[in-house]
Amino acid sequence: MKALVLKEYNRFAYEEVPAPEPGEGDLLVAVKACGICGSDVHGMDGSTGRRIPPIIMGHEASGVIAGLGPKTAGWKAGERVTFDSTIYCGECRYCRRGLVNLCDRRRVIGVSCPEYRRDGAFAEFVVVPQHIVYRVPDAISFAQAAMVEAVSIAVHAMDRTPLRLNDTAVVVGAGMIGLLVVQVLRAAGAGKILAVDVSEKNLELAKKLGADEGLRANAPDLPDRVRSLTSGRGADLAFEVVGVSDSIKTAVRCLRKGGSATLVGNISPLVELPLQETVTRQISLIGTCASAGEYPACLDLIAAGRVNVDALISAVAPLAEGANWFDRLYRKEPGLMKVILQP
Secondary structure (H helix, E strand, C coil): CEEEEEEECCEEEEEECCCCCCCCCEEEEEEEEEECCHHHHHHCCCCCCCECCCECCCCEEEEEEEEECCCCCCCCCCCEEEECCEECCCCCHHHHCCCHHHCCCCEECCEECCCCEECCCCECEEEEEHHHEEECCCCCCHHHHCCHHHHHHHHHHHHCCCCCCCCCEEEECCCHHHHHHHHHHHHHCCCCEEEEECCHHHHHHHHHCCCCEEEECCCCCHHHHHHHCCCCCCEEEEEECCCCHHHHHHHHHCEEEEEEEEECCCCCCCCCCCHHHHHHCCCEEEECCCCCCCHHHHHHHHHCCCCCCHHHEEEEEEHHHHHHHHHHHHCCCCCCCEEEEEC
């Protein structure tokens, strides 16, 4: 089969590789669409330590069942499917409590690190365990289905957040995940939604997708502006979707006393926290990691049009052109958000 292989850091080859064989409980999926995740872009230069070459990356995918391994049940060839990026054991203490994203034996498709190696979906075929596979409704295209993993990040963050009907929320970072958080907030019954970003273009898109206001992140009076829009109190909730010190400080300072900040961004391993403001104003900090079984809800939201993923797809291109698209994303080409590759 053909695959896009990271041969060494910052160098891809589109080449022939052996097709994978489904093992016990596995499904062989013929990949129809696979999105380039930001973690893949960050991983290809070796900075994360989680894409050690050679590796076939790609975990945001959809396709058609092409083969069934031994001891699979309830599936048939030709079904349209997508799958979780996380492979969980289903047996550890966390899995038994429904916290599959925290599984002690957690593996991520398309990742190679010192602990394990698992080829991903930038290929004609990929093998995945049947327990992480979900059927795709007819109303959803393969490209849209490849977006479900990203949508699940936003939905899981929402599930972790103590949202009350009509709460005001600030979303710091209006990139792709932030724009999905805006839409999920609207679907969940939030009141006023305030998007914060350095890009005017992103803020305009945020307003089209459900935000009430778009505020510039570099405005010196940003917390005052948020208070002026919330009867002088500040926002009830903040979602930090960048992962750097400045944006975390912004999220905390835009909150009312007793508010909650949900931390979604994960770029910097260490950040500065306005500790005194957090303690004296009794701010709750909530971490959120990946997703934990939200895929069916995400597929329903996409199928119903309550989450618009088409607005976030910048390009759909052949897998053979993948190296070029990785380079363009790595260089932060203006206007590029989500690129979908098709084998």
